[in-house]
Amino acid sequence: xxxxxxxxxxxxxxxxxxxxxxxxxxxxxxxxxxxxxxxxxxxxxxxxxxxxxxxxxxxxxxxxxxxxxxxxxxxxxxxxxxxxxxxxxxxxxxxxxxxxxxxxxxxxxxxxxxxxxxxxxxxxxxxxxxxxxxxxxxxxxxxxxxxxxxxxxxxxxxxxxxxxxxxxxxxxxxxxxxxxxxxxxxxxxxxxxxxxxxxxxxxxxxxxxxxxxxxxxxxxxxxxxxxxxxxxxxxxxxxxxxxxxxxxxxxxxxxxxxxxxxxxxxxxxxxxxxxxxxxxxxxxxxxxxxxxxxxxxxxxxxxxxxxxxxxxxxxxxxxxxxxxxxxxxxxxxxxxxxxxxxxxxxxxxxxxxxxxxxxxxxxxxxxxxxxxxxxxxxxxxxxxxxxxxxxxxxxx
Amino acid sequence: xxxxxxxxxxxxxxxxxxxxxxxxxxxxxxxxxxxxxxxxxxxxxxxxxxxxxxxxxxxxxxxxxxxxxxxxxxxxxxxxxxxxxxxxxxxxxxxxxxxxxxxxxxxxxxxxxxxxxxxxxxxxxxxxxxxxxxxxxxxxxxxxxxxxxxxxxxxxxxxxxxxxxxxxxxxxxxxxxxxxxxxxxxxxxxxxxxxxxxxxxxxxxxxxxxxxxxxxxxxxxxxxxxxxxxxxxxxxxxxxxxxxxxxxxxxxxxxxxxxxxxxxxxxxxxxxxxxxxxxxxxxxxxxxxxxxxxxxxxxxxxxxxxxxxxxxxxxxxxxxxxxxxxxxxxxxxxxxxxxxxxxxxxxxxxxxxxxxxxxxxxxxxxxxxxxxxxxxxxxxxxxxxxxxxxxxxxxx
DNA sequence: CAAGTTTGTAAGGTAATGTTACTAACAATA
DNA sequence: TATTGTTAGTAACATTACCTTACAAACTTG
Numbered sequence: 001x002x003x004x005x006x007x008x009x010x011x012x013x014x015x016x017x018x019x020x021x022x023x024x025x026x027x028x029x030x031x032x033x034x035x036x037x038x039x040x041x042x043x044x045x046x047x048x049x050x051x052x053x054x055x056x057x058x059x060x061x062x063x064x065x066x067x068x069x070x071x072x073x074x075x076x077x078x079x080x081x082x083x084x085x086x087x088x089x090x091x092x093x094x095x096x097x098x099x100x101x102x103x104x105x106x107x108x109x110x111x112x113x114x115x116x117x118x119x120x121x122x123x124x125x126x127x128x129x130x131x132x133x134x135x136x137x138x139x140x141x142x143x144x145x146x147x148x149x150x151x152x153x154x155x156x157x158x159x160x161x162x163x164x165x166x167x168x169x170x171x172x173x174x175x176x177x178x179x180x181x182x183x184x185x186x187x188x189x190x191x192x193x194x195x196x197x198x199x200x201x202x203x204x205x206x207x208x209x210x211x212x213x214x215x216x217x218x219x220x221x222x223x224x225x226x227x228x229x230x231x232x233x234x235x236x237x238x239x240x241x242x243x244x245x246x247x248x249x250x251x252x253x254x255x256x257x258x259x260x261x262x263x264x265x266x267x268x269x270x271x272x273x274x275x276x277x278x279x280x281x282x283x284x285x286x287x288x289x290x291x292x293x294x295x296x297x298x299x300x301x302x303x304x305x306x307x308x309x310x311x312x313x314x315x316x317x318x319x320x321x322x323x324x325x326x327x328x329x330x331x332x333x334x335x336x337x338x339x340x341x342x343x344x345x346x347x348x349x350x351x352x353x354x355x356x357x358x359x360x361x362x363x364x365x366x367x368x369x370x371x372x373x374x375x376x377x378x379x380x381x382x383x384x385x386x387x388x389x390x391x392x393x394x395x396x
Numbered sequence: 397x398x399x400x401x402x403x404x405x406x407x408x409x410x411x412x413x414x415x416x417x418x419x420x421x422x423x424x425x426x427x428x429x430x431x432x433x434x435x436x437x438x439x440x441x442x443x444x445x446x447x448x449x450x451x452x453x454x455x456x457x458x459x460x461x462x463x464x465x466x467x468x469x470x471x472x473x474x475x476x477x478x479x480x481x482x483x484x485x486x487x488x489x490x491x492x493x494x495x496x497x498x499x500x501x502x503x504x505x506x507x508x509x510x511x512x513x514x515x516x517x518x519x520x521x522x523x524x525x526x527x528x529x530x531x532x533x534x535x536x537x538x539x540x541x542x543x544x545x546x547x548x549x550x551x552x553x554x555x556x557x558x559x560x561x562x563x564x565x566x567x568x569x570x571x572x573x574x575x576x577x578x579x580x581x582x583x584x585x586x587x588x589x590x591x592x593x594x595x596x597x598x599x600x601x602x603x604x605x606x607x608x609x610x611x612x613x614x615x616x617x618x619x620x621x622x623x624x625x626x627x628x629x630x631x632x633x634x635x636x637x638x639x640x641x642x643x644x645x646x647x648x649x650x651x652x653x654x655x656x657x658x659x660x661x662x663x664x665x666x667x668x669x670x671x672x673x674x675x676x677x678x679x680x681x682x683x684x685x686x687x688x689x690x691x692x693x694x695x696x697x698x699x700x701x702x703x704x705x706x707x708x709x710x711x712x713x714x715x716x717x718x719x720x721x722x723x724x725x726x727x728x729x730x731x732x733x734x735x736x737x738x739x740x741x742x743x744x745x746x747x748x749x750x751x752x753x754x755x756x757x758x759x760x761x762x763x764x765x766x767x768x769x770x771x772x773x774x775x776x777x778x779x780x781x782x783x784x785x786x787x788x789x790x791x792x
Numbered sequence: 793c794a795a796g797t798t799t800g801t802a803a804g805g806t807a808a809t810g811t812t813a814c815t816a817a818c819a820a821t822a
Numbered sequence: 823t824a825t826t827g828t829t830a831g832t833a834a835c836a837t838t839a840c841c842t843t844a845c846a847a848a849c850t851t852g
Contacts, residue, residue, distance in 0.1 A: 031800090043801085047800070069850085071849075211631050227623055230624075235607050235755065236753065238723050320642060324637045324638060325638065330631075466818095466828095467818075467828055469831075471830060
């Protein structure tokens with residue numbers, strides 16, 4: 001009855017070691033003897049724990065590779081069962097909603113895309129309906145759930161604030177809503193933060209041990225940071241509101257100029273239109289879209305190049321602030337504007353004049369999937385935490 | 397012989413729980429029965445572990461409070477022995493060197509101050525000599541050592557870079573130097589980072605669970621951040637170089653204006669002198685020092701108020717960037733300029749116009765001791781980590 | 793087919809914990 | 823002053839979960 005650590009703690013620790021070894025070896029199978037070597041545990045201990053895990057359906061003997069041609073008694077090749085745990089992931093955006101189901105290894109076994117409805121409630125209903133349907137064939141249901149939202153999520157109040165592009169979030173408790181409908185650990189997170197996590201996992205989880213930032217540039221501008229492998233949210237959860245950054249000291253008479261006033265997609269279009277009106281020569285129409293503007297700038301179009309220069313200068317200044325304050329090892333740009341290589345090259349060029357040792361800049365490779373990949377990564381953290389205690393703790 | 401976790405791991409875990417309980421109860425003594433209740437361990441287990449700890453000199457029965465008037469058999473009041481572990485702490489500044497010895501609870505049992513010599517090597521020799529002398533009466537020597545340095549410390553190369561005010565650091569390996577002379581875990585850290593840690597511990601270790609920043613404003617300007625209880629250093633260890641922050645987009649012809657160009661102590665004096673030359677009226681001399689300038693500004697002196705306004709505006713802009721990027725819950729200002737309440741009030745006033753939800757701003761209460769207190773805090777972390785393994789692991 | 797090599801299991805021993813039951817030491821109270 | 827009640831600490835035993843040693847199983851190689 002005593003809650004002291006003498007009952008199952010050691011078992012849990014060693015079970016975790018075994019599962020960790022299996023995860024890091026994936027997709028290679030491991031024999032029990034191999035696990036013993038890798039973890040430092042004795043063979044009988046490994047056998048006992050693996051037996052329980054096999055009973056619980058977490059591991060199994062692979063039916064592939066019957067005899068691999070090596071000397072000695074052939075090993076029983078154990079592997080984690082991918083379908084032992086599932087997570088539901090979603091990215092609720094202002095224009096589209098992505099919903100998916102991921103297995104134990106983070107592979108998406110189902111995925112759907114929807115157009116965002118009128119408000120936040122409709123969006124959550126969409127997610128719920130789609131997830132329920134996708135989980136139809138999955139036994140065990142889902143164990144973790146992570147949803148990206150286009151605003152600042154406050155866990156203490158369970159509210160999404162400043163989701164300006166998707167109304168109705170301020171009167172909705174998304175965490176409670178989803179927890180009532182799914183028997184899973186639910187996590188709600190800002191979409192830019194998830195995108196940062198997604199880009200990080202894409203790079204193989206170790207960005208030179210340092211810290212990592214992802215800047216999303218589209219309709220708005222956001223910043224997600226990963227510090228020591230964990231998302232950084234700041235004191236009130238509103239870290240990374242890069243769009244509101246002031247580009248110069250505000251003068252009493254004038255309105256302050258923010259980064260979003262210069263470098264967001266609508267601002268870029270507006271500035272280009274104005275450049276044309278002001279008589280700059282260009283092969284493009286005044287109502288051209290951002291990719292066209294950037295493409296034209298790359299080939300020497302005067303008006304487009306002037307706008308790109310303005311935009312890159314503003315972003316480079318913001319990134320210089322980021323470097324001096326947070327010193328990230330690598331910065332990835334995503335979103336409609338940010339993922340454009342022309343944009344990234346221009347920012348890199350500008351930044352090198354402002355900062356002595358600039359970080360690596362790169363364009364996102366994940367595109368619109370970034371936040372969803374990040375949501376998978378976040379879900380897997382919960383799965384990793386809860387897996388062994390659930391398997392080894394309950395049966396007693 | 398197997399390195400698997402079955403030998404002493406559980407004992408170590410439980411020993412750590414006991415020590416943690418004793419630390420958090422300090423200065424209240426605890427009976428073994430009370431420890432058992434607090435940790436969830438059984439009474440015999442606690443007795444066994446406490447016996448070993450008492451043998452090793454880590455805990456003892458307090459001789460105070462013989463019978464505290466409560467019912468039942470009187471408890472044996474156990475307490476941690478303050479002198480069981482000592483750490484050496486130092487703050488090497490450009491003008492002064494502070495050296496101290498702290499006990500298990502972080503109380504300074506000895507402290508000395510010196511004027512900084514010609515170069516970094518002399519400074520380290522000072523620290524070594526002073527520490528050796530202070531440790532004369534201490535048995536067991538020191539177990540941890542933390543030294544603050546006025547530059548960026550790179551653990552990978554064991555070098556202090558950009559210590560512009562104290563020459564000779566770039567050809568010195570301070571970690572190795574000290575490790576050779578003391579049988580202790582040595583940690584070298586930027587002094588502003590340590591000051592941040594010091595201010596944090598002063599506040600009782602829990603700044604609303606959020607993140608915390610300390611800005612030092614003196615000859616130079618630096619920023620230290622604590623994220624989730626740990627110091628944040630950034631990818632290359634150079635996070636917090638706030639002094640180099642650009643206040644406005646650099647124009648091709650002009651030299652860029654940094655925060656240090658406006659808000660450091662020398663810049664403030666220079667600007668005030670120029671204001672006088674430009675004909676602003678003032679009751680002060682053109683060569684007035686910063687505290688006098690700020691005091692005059694508070695009483696309405698025109699020239700001084702103008703300079704304070706400039707300085708506060710620049711700092712407020714920098715803090716606004718800090719808020720949007722890192723969102724700290726609280727910002728403490730230290731250093732000769734920063735700890736001045738007039739300065740902090742002016743910055744707070746300016747900041748409220750730039751940021752919707754500004755963090756708490758406060759003047760440092762630790763003054764010149766901030767980094768030393770932070771060094772103590774850092775040392776105690778190591779002590780806490782190594783204490784139980786050393787006590788319970790060796791005797792076997 | 794024997795020898796060698798590796799996997800996996802069985803048996804026994806050990807470390808550390810928890811449980812139960814006891815003794816020790818005191819305050820309160822009759 | 824003796825009894826009762828309460829809490830602290832200890833002794834003895836049972837349990838958990840580990841490691842070690844020894845051995846059986848299964849395959850490759852010569």
